[in-house]
Amino acid sequence: MPHKEVHSPGLELKREECHVWHVSLEESDEDLFRLAAQLPDDEQKRAGSFLVAAPRTQFIVTRSALRLLLGGYLGVSAAAVAFRTNAHGKPELALPNDDLRFNVSHSGRHALIALSRGADVGVDIEQHRPLDDWSGMAQMIWCDADLARWQGLSAADRCRAFYLAWTRKEAVAKAVGLGMAADFKKLRVSFVPAAPACLNGLDPAFGLASEWSLIDIATPENYSAALAAKSPDVRVMEYRVTTQQLHQGEWFALIPHCRNHSALLK
Numbered sequence: 001m002p003h004k005e006v007h008s009p010g011l012e013l014k015r016e017e018c019h020v021w022h023v024s025l026e027e028s029d030e031d032l033f034r035l036a037a038q039l040p041d042d043e044q045k046r047a048g049s050f051l052v053a054a055p056r057t058q059f060i061v062t063r064s065a066l067r068l069l070l071g072g073y074l075g076v077s078a079a080a081v082a083f084r085t086n087a088h089g090k091p092e093l094a095l096p097n098d099d100l101r102f103n104v105s106h107s108g109r110h111a112l113i114a115l116s117r118g119a120d121v122g123v124d125i126e127q128h129r130p131l132d133d134w135s136g137m138a139q140m141i142w143c144d145a146d147l148a149r150w151q152g153l154s155a156a157d158r159c160r161a162f163y164l165a166w167t168r169k170e171a172v173a174k175a176v177g178l179g180m181a182a183d184f185k186k187l188r189v190s191f192v193p194a195a196p197a198c199l200n201g202l203d204p205a206f207g208l209a210s211e212w213s214l215i216d217i218a219t220p221e222n223y224s225a226a227l228a229a230k231s232p233d234v235r236v237m238e239y240r241v242t243t244q245q246l247h248q249g250e251w252f253a254l255i256p257h258c259r260n261h262s263a264l265l266k
């Protein structure tokens with residue numbers, strides 16, 4: 001099936017800004033089929049390789065929204081956006097000279113797409129689920145000191161603290177491009193519920209913690225999400241959109257919220 005040429009109106013992203021798009025993954029089977037048919041062949045093949053419906057839907061909808069949004073920022077059609085991946089599978093723009101950076105995350109019925117100019121960016125959203133092996137997971141992500149602090153929390157706070165830590169650490173791991181290959185124990189983040197997101201330490205190969213911004217992203221109940229950007233001061237602008245709105249150019253439906261990270265820290 002030929003790709004429909006979908007052009008988004010020009011979207012402007014300033015250097016000090018980071019745009020975070022909340023994409024709902026509630027699509028009818030008909031919409032899903034239509035979106036999948038507009039993806040290039042290799043992405044259709046990847047969509048077809050998922051045996052389970054939920055991750056297939058996450059991939060199709062998020063990739064479609066990503067193409068439409070990148071097309072909007074670059075001023076090209078969604079079909080013209082070309083990707084390459086780094087050694088750890090992180091998708092990047094194939095354009096050598098463009099400083100547009102992005103990262104995506106999906107979980108349950110929600111996806112996040114984060115974009116910045118020049119600054120490496122990573123985003124993670126997780127739906128809270130009961131874990132079979134809390135202590136095994138906890139030992140995997142925390143150094144001894146942080147593990148002891150987590151174990152000292154009340155049982156009620158432990159689940160929330162775990163997801164706060166996980167999403168904050170994974171956002172940084174995705175920003176540096178390593179994903180799960182990163183040493184999560186070296187990525188030290190705040191995690192006590194109610195304490196603001198803070199990067200306390202990371203592998204020196206990725207710079208000083210003070211060179212980074214780590215920000216929690218508002219989510220529906222029972223989800224946690226975080227954004228990391230290699231820039232000490234970012235203005236985060238959040239938008240909510242469906243792929244249908246993106247296709248139809250219903251930009252008036254967007255709900256922007258601006259947050260100045262440096263202001264939040266004061």
Ligand SMILES: CC(C)(COP(=O)(O)OP(=O)(O)OC[C@H]1O[C@@H](n2cnc3c(N)ncnc32)[C@H](O)[C@@H]1OP(=O)(O)O)[C@@H](O)C(=O)NCCC(=O)NCCS
Pocket residue numbers: 058059062063087088089090091103104105106107122123124125173174175176177178179180181
């Ligand atoms: C990426 C990874 C962190 C995903 O974590 P997750 O919580 O299951 O999934 P999320 O929804 O948060 O993120 C998935 C998205 O992150 C992006 N991604 C993939 N690899 C990434 C990496 N190394 N760094 C940053 N982002 C990455 C992709 O866009 C992916 O979505 P898509 O496949 O729909 O395009 C994890 O699967 C990983 O580390 N993979 C690396 C695999 C690898 O090393 N492969 C070797 C070469 S291919």
